Amino acid sequence: MRIELEDVRHIYAPGTPFEVEALRGVSLAVEPDEALGIVGGTGSGKSTLAQHLNLLLAPTSGRVLVDGADARTLKGVELRRRVGLVFQFPEAALFAPTVEEDVAFAPRRLGLDEEETRERVSETLELLGASHLVGRAPHALSGGEKRRVAIAGVLAMAPEVLVLDEPTAGLDPATREDLLGVVRALRDGGTSVVMVSHDLDEVAEVVDRVCVLEKGELLAVGAPETVFYAHLVTAPSTVRTASILRGPYPEVGRPVRFKDTLAALKGLLEGRG
């Protein structure tokens, strides 16, 4: 599935004194099977953009296309099943008495029978390493456990595109690492993933392409090594370190991921040191 934003503008509270233009004409595609990172400062329009991908927010002007067709021609329910959106702090929306029922809510509403629903629930919980929580009450879980259950609730719809808005905010480093592993596994399994994050170090580890927003405009989109080295303000610490060193020592290259950066800097120290 390919989603394309065509010159999308979004104005909150239009025609009132509180009018805010959150997106100022953004054109961008989410390609099939890719992991796309959306980065940019606080208030740059990242979440607004994410909420256009399943038309939870409608553009004030411009269009959203799904495989070339105007997304407005698709049924809302169908679109939101195919494009799963996980909000910031999604655990705030957990509501059922048990984890199992919470995750089963969407598949049941989609009309899956009990056996299929149970299968979906156990598959998604297993993918997120949360199988052991199945009978627990959501309110009694820790922050990291709740987060995984909330994401499972969206994944249980088997979306073709998964949109995650700040999925790791508030997670401990090990839980964050586990979740990034899930993102990689989904992408490798053919689900597109769009990840909105202010944590550039983690974006660097999982995405195929990255786009930078600034004040509602698309500043850059492309391969991480191209975009990050051209926009150091929104670059991870690996890139910011290497960008200083590659001036005097070009052999450092343009590493982005931690492992590659460590290898490049080790090479520098061994070759020159």
Place this chain on the structure above:
Amino acid sequence: MNNPGDEGARHDGPPLVSCENLTFSYPGSEGTALAGVSFELGTGEYVGVVGPNGGGKSTLLRLLNGLIRADSGGVRVGGLDPATEPYQVRKRVGMLFQNPDNGLVAPFVEDDVAFGLENSGVSREEMRERVGTAIRAVGLEGFERREPHTLSGGEKQRVALAGLLALDPEVLLLDEPTSMLDAAGRAEVLSKLGELRGARTVLHVTHHLDELLGANRALVLNAGRLVADVPPERLVSDAELLRENRLALPATLRLAAGLGLGAAKPRTPEELAAAVLRRVKLGVEAR
């Protein structure tokens, strides 16, 4: 358990906050959220709280301002028990929630920042001044008449912090105050919090160890137990303690460690690059 560091701040007089053998379980949960936690905070101390999700960090903060009541053990804040005198305690203790949506109540940003002051007997004029100062302190000038629900996660987090700064309580309980901020916003908020150091008593929960490098102590909570109470410098250089508690160093410190430059303790990419350059030059001279 490791002992409190000798280099930690020392304070005279009775502790402002004390917890003795605190134990708490959430109804319907199998394990204990906190099991026998004891520590004290002196007036003016800045103390970090770290540890894995589910370790008991947020539970501890909720017990300190009386949102929940301990199953056993005692909490005292300025000599008062938050469970029986929550309103008295909350006059002295301000809390910043992890999810900023949980703290925002008013239709406009400036009203939200003023909300805590409304019932505190502060004059209208002083209130206006304190709200203005707090909004500037978190870099939200021009947002006064914005509606909180139209703000981004990071902006909401700053509004919540401004509300706390306007109230200026003696004790600040901060539950991941920078979890939604980008690098620039994080640096700005941390420098604001740094200004409180010594003047206010702060308990700062975070997953970013670099935020605590200037703190007096770091408490490590894991599976409901207080497993360490150490100076932050000792925590970041104790690989075993980090691993056992699912803690990770920020990327810059990890790169430095991987390159054998850990002793330089670079906090920024610029400092790390400088350390690498120094090492390269040394190597060239040695030849």
